Amino acid sequence: MSSIPFPILFIMLVFFTMWMILRKFNRIEQQKRDLPELGAYLAAHGQAAPRCVACGAAELKDEGLTHGKDERRIVSCGTCRTLLYRFVRPAEEQ
Numbered sequence: 108m109s110s111i112p113f114p115i116l117f118i119m120l121v122f123f124t125m126w127m128i129l130r131k132f133n134r135i136e137q138q139k140r141d142l143p144e145l146g147a148y149l150a151a152h153g154q155a156a157p158r159c160v161a162c163g164a165a166e167l168k169d170e171g172l173t174h175g176k177d178e179r180r181i182v183s184c185g186t187c188r189t190l191l192y193r194f195v196r197p198a199e200e201q
């Protein structure tokens with residue numbers, strides 16, 4: 108290890124850290140894309156109105172998949188932040 112100059116070691120560490128962050132970010136992105144549609148979510152959990160499956164809270168929040176105004180919405184629990192389902196918001200509502 109002492110044969111590797113310190114700056115190189117530092118750069119390797121920076122790249123490794125960036126790679127780890129990117130990998131984690133990609134995994135969360137993939138989880139969001141794999142979420143069920145609202146209809147499938149309600150059917151799977153036998154619900155008439157969407158509620159959190161983890162804590163039962165009815166207060167949910169939605170956010171854009173890639174940015175705030177994205178019409179592909181990802182809904183998560185407002186209390187425990189569990190990812191629940193996704194839906195596509197009609198374009199004219201924006």
Ligand SMILES: [Zn+2]
Nearest residue numbers: 159162184187
């Ligand atoms: Zn919850």
